Amino acid sequence: MSARSSAEVGMTVVHRRYVPYSHAHYAGNLVDGAYSLGLFGDIATEMCIRTDGDEGLFASYSDVQFRAPVRAGDVLEISCELVRVGTRSRVMEFVVRVVARGAATEESPGAAAVLAEPIVATTATGTVVVPG
Template sequence: HILDFWGDVGTELAIRLFGDESLFLGYENVRFTAPVYAGDFMEYTGWIEKVGNTSLTCKFEAYKYITLPRDPALADSAADVLPEPVLCGEAVGTLVVKKPFQRIDHADPKFQVR
């Protein structure tokens, strides 16, 4: 599911920059660095590393902030806030917005590429 959520992040980045959802071409350098379980509270982030004529190269990260203790002595609703967020995955993705679909005048005027 991490890849699905990164796809959503990439879509938002493309909309903010070009005013269009884009086409996600693919990922490279995908690394899963810690396990993720059902019930974990995750945060997905991304930023644009490079802008081409029609493409965006984005960096994505996934962090775990809260996990379930999986202790049968505790209530099923028990959860543990982690002392520090745990990096669970990172990747680079490429998205494309064809020139005719780029609507710079409808992009987010406050958006800045790193």
């Protein structure tokens, strides 16, 4: 870990991820909500590495909202913004947006389309702690 943190409010990290069909958990190729939470853990880890030179540990969520479904075949954009910096704590806001969605049919089983407007699927606020 560096002697001094570079954590600054407003810093952001963005990931993109394709959701494979092997992750479909429910009818209609729906993916469970825990999938988004796992993505939030991944992006929080990168944020902590960038700001503190350590992976950090997720301590809690103060809010999680499942706003729209995530489906197998989706392309997701996951964003994380650092909103508060404490001595060892980092409060982050997370968003999962669907930016492309599968549009498979029997005639075109691999069809998909980029969405004109991303769909906000999941939002959360979480706290991560880093070594002091």
